[in-house]
Amino acid sequence: MCGALAGLTFAAKDLFDVAGLPTAAGNPDFAGWWGLxxxxxxxxxxxxxxGARLVAKTHTHELAYGMTGINPHFGTPRNPRVPAGIPGGSSSGSAVAVAAGLVPVALGSDTAGSVRIPASLCGVYAYRPTHGAIPTQGVVPLAxxxxxxxxLAAGPEVMERCARVLLCEALPVVRFERAVLLRDALELCDPEAHxxxxxxxxxxEALGIAVEEKSLGLLQEAREAQRVLQGAQAWGFHQGWLEERQPRLGEDVRKLLEMASRLTxxxxxxxxxxxxxxRAEMGALxxxxxxxxxxxxPxxxxxxxxxxxxxxxxxFRWRTLSLTCYASVLGAPVVSVPAEQPGEKPIGVQLVGPWGSDMGLLNIARQAFK
Structure with a gap:
């Protein structure tokens, strides 16, 4: 088969429609409502x-509304790098499939960190695009x-190849000259993240990028704003089938949806x-x-x-979402890279760029972290 991705295999999170296969979204009753x-x-x-070949659909945290990857209905994917550790979510199965060497790349979705979190915890690369840069048609929405x-990818090269295929417009490769390290983000973290x-x-710095530190002081506020707006949108989408079908729900997702239903x-x-x-204050950076x-x-x-x-x-949820909300609230592109030492447990670091700087971030990952 010809094409830019000829010979490549990939997996897709079970929010993505695949013709002829049910889309369960991590819930035992959703597929019947969604339709084949x-x-x-x-x-x-x-x-x-x-030219790529789809070989599997992967687990997700129920309705993509969670960040641990623990699923009470279908089981929890095993983190290949941390025995008995959570895989992270909601794109848990996609991260595990890549980390275990089953596929070199997998599709996930990212609303509040759902590719970045499991990538960090499983030791793989992740890419969240500028909001709207890749069509979400045929993907079960959350917000x-x-x-x-x-x-989610095993290496930066394959991630960049797939991103080029998925991006609807040819984005320029932005040259980065400066990086701002957020001190208040580090204050939420354990020493291994530091x-x-x-x-x-x-x-x-080895690439010639000057690094400076700043405190933003807005991460918890951003997390709270996203919590409310994400919850309102999630309830807006799911309310109809939840009230019509009264489906089985895990306790964590049930509580989140109940809270969302009470928002005024x-x-x-x-x-x-x-x-x-x-967005104005955070985007100024x-x-x-x-x-x-x-x-x-963290x-x-x-x-x-x-x-x-x-x-x-x-x-753990609040600390983690305080780190991922910066890019999510802005709709900015992010590349997450593994940054642990050999023999250590995986942990990732986010590189967040201005809107439309996707290819520049992917290029940095390829140059510095391959």
Missing amino acids: PIQDAWAVAALKKA PGYDTVGL AAVERVAQRL AGEIGRALSEQVRL LSPGTLVLLPAT SSAPQVSTLHDPEKALA
Whole structure:
């Protein structure tokens, strides 16, 4: 078969429609409501057209509404790098398939960190595009205002090849001259995340990129605004079938949807107003030629058993989403790179660029982290 991706195999998260196969979205009752797809999702079709071969659909956190990868219905994919550790979510199966060497690349979705988090915890690369740069047609939505089609990959070269196929427009390769390391992001993290960011900063400096530190002071506010707006959109999409079908739901997702259903018009309106302010203030860091550097997760993968404790699970969730919300709220592109030392547990670092700088970020990953 001819094409830019000839000979490549890939997997797709079970939010992506594949003609003739059910789309379960991590829930035992969703596929019956969604209906059997008659055509592939846009991203699946694009990779196939370029010569790649789809070999599997992969697990997801239920309805893509979670960041641990723990699924009470279909089981939890095993993290190949951290025995009994969570794989991360919601693109849990895609990250595990790549980390285990089953495929070199897999499609995932990223709303609030759903490719970046499992990539960090499983030790693979991830790419979240500029919001809207890759069509989401044929992908089960969670919150369209934040949803993106993302990639998880074993290496930066294959990630860049697939990104070129998926991006609808030929984006320029932006040259980066400066990186801003967010001190307040590091304050949320364990020492292993600090060390990972320092290693990535050194790699960037070796490319001639000047690294400086700044405190933003807006991460928790951004996380809260996204929590409200994402919840409102998730409830807006899922309300119909939830009320019609009364499906089985895992406890964590049920609670999130119940909270979302109680959001008031005032809360949503305030969050929308706050998001406008946050986008202006946070986006000011991303001047042309500048990227923002921050951890992808606050630590390596916690044990699945540890997150059975609701307080510990909630603390890990809030710390993690405070790190991923910067790019999500802005709709900015991100590349997450593995940054652990040999023999250590995986942990990733995010490189966030200005809107449309996707190819520049992918180029840095290929140069500095291959």
